[in-house]
Amino acid sequence: MHNISELQKIIETAIPNIAYPAHPKNLYEPIKYIMNLGGKRLRPALVLLAADMFNGEVEKALPAALAIETFHNFTLIHDDIMDNAPLRRGQTTVHEKWGTNNAILSGDVMMVEANKQLAQVDSALLKEVLNTFNATAQGVCEGQQLDMEFETRDDVSIPEYIDMIRLKTAVLVGGALKLGAIIAHASTEHAALIYEFGENLGIAFQLQDDILDVYGDPAKFGKQVGGDIISNKKTFLLLSLQQRLTTADQGILDEQFLNQTDSKVKNVTNLYNQYQIRELATEEMQSYLVKAFNALKQINIPAEQKEQLIALANELMNRES
């Protein structure tokens, strides 16, 4: 069994070796640029990890892992256009560097590149692999659509929010693991269970992100603590708070939405504290972790084959950034 950092290294080594056509240069340069911006390579590593866990050959799962990473980076290019984001991993975004039209088109051709990588999978597995990949890709697009729509809606419910993060973030975690399982010839039942593990872990991961944004240690968080508060982002925390506020406190929160000063993060955090929103969010997060580990428990393989996945899940859930 490989540990996660070995798998991440395999991905990290493979990415600069992906061959793209030389021309048109401006179509393919942005792909190399974003693919080599770094990141933890967690999603593709999960493909390899699942293959390894079900006694498959890691090498055989590599094309699907690269397809997942390529797809993920394609969504980043298009999301950054939609969000008008100037920076990605501290570097200029593709649309800022090459222009929006070029960024749309480089993203489009990345989707094709992802499908080309996927088409390298064994013929006998191809249909199942495609079905999983397409369902995943579709979910991610739906999640992004909902995320955009939520920005201008003021009646987003908590189940809607959970469904949005499930689609936008968690489906890809589940899909990556399931792809690895399929390539390792895991049973349909095991493939479904590892997907269930991944999807629930992904939801827990995003809820933890929402918590860290407010309660992260500024020295370790890496981003500005309170970023979601500053942008009035409808996170699990904010939606939960809004459900619980007294009318008087609702007034305080409404004022904060317009607050442009430094006091905003502190004031909203105070409301979170007052209504014990952190505890509520942590409880919600734990409930998805329980679901994830229940699914994993049902996978009937020797415990040592699950060790790396459990180690990774624990590492992710104890992160501080």
Add this chain to the structure above:
Amino acid sequence: MHNISELQKIIETAIPNIAYPAHPKNLYEPIKYIMNLGGKRLRPALVLLAADMFNGEVEKALPAALAIETFHNFTLIHDDIMDNAPLRRGQTTVHEKWGTNNAILSGDVMMVEANKQLAQVDSALLKEVLNTFNATAQGVCEGQQLDMEFETRDDVSIPEYIDMIRLKTAVLVGGALKLGAIIAHASTEHAALIYEFGENLGIAFQLQDDILDVYGDPAKFGKQVGGDIISNKKTFLLLSLQQRLTTADQGILDEQFLNQTDSKVKNVTNLYNQYQIRELATEEMQSYLVKAFNALKQINIPAEQKEQLIALANELMNRES
């Protein structure tokens, strides 16, 4: 054997029956909207026609045909964003109706829908089908990139232009025919030849488009005659003219680039006439038709099986709009 209008009818009937998810509504409504805007359905009909020609079942080729039509309409949504186009087939474009971000994302998910349709193909043929589809999709993206880049370049050569229209337009014609051939279990050689036929026909078709834009009968053309001239589009005609102009006439053309009056179309057409550019373009178009029909001749099947394709090619090349 089915004739082309029967095949177009099969497509026309199938399109409104494609099932998309109901939610998020704004993600899928634009897909239904553009897929139902009409058009001649030539590309998907070519998939069916090739399958029929090689004695395959038309029904079995339908998913690939719908994938081709879905992909084509996805490129229309994204191209219209890039071109800032207000209208498509006389109706409001998707990005005008739903906003640019929504249009980007609906386009993205259409690419997934195309891949889902493709994944319905027989498992045994899937790898070859995917490879053909992916190569086609990649070519179309490359062609669009070159087309955009040519707008701001003043040193576009004729071979570069031909390569651009090959990628942007012709590769999809060849790819559609090849998909049909593969699904009908045609030999690799026959699949390559039908591709070659289609690619060359596609180049001839686009050259004819360039000619019709200037020399079309205003009563029959459907669009404004001279549209390419008005927008200074670098067509085969313009590039050929620029190669041949005397220095004095170059000055006349340069003036026309800035001419905003109605006289522009007439003045540039006069230059085309003076340098016999129509004849030159017709000759070039004919040379690609010859290549196309040479490829078709090498396909070793009974002549009557080729009849529908030949009828279609003749119809296309004798069109007036």
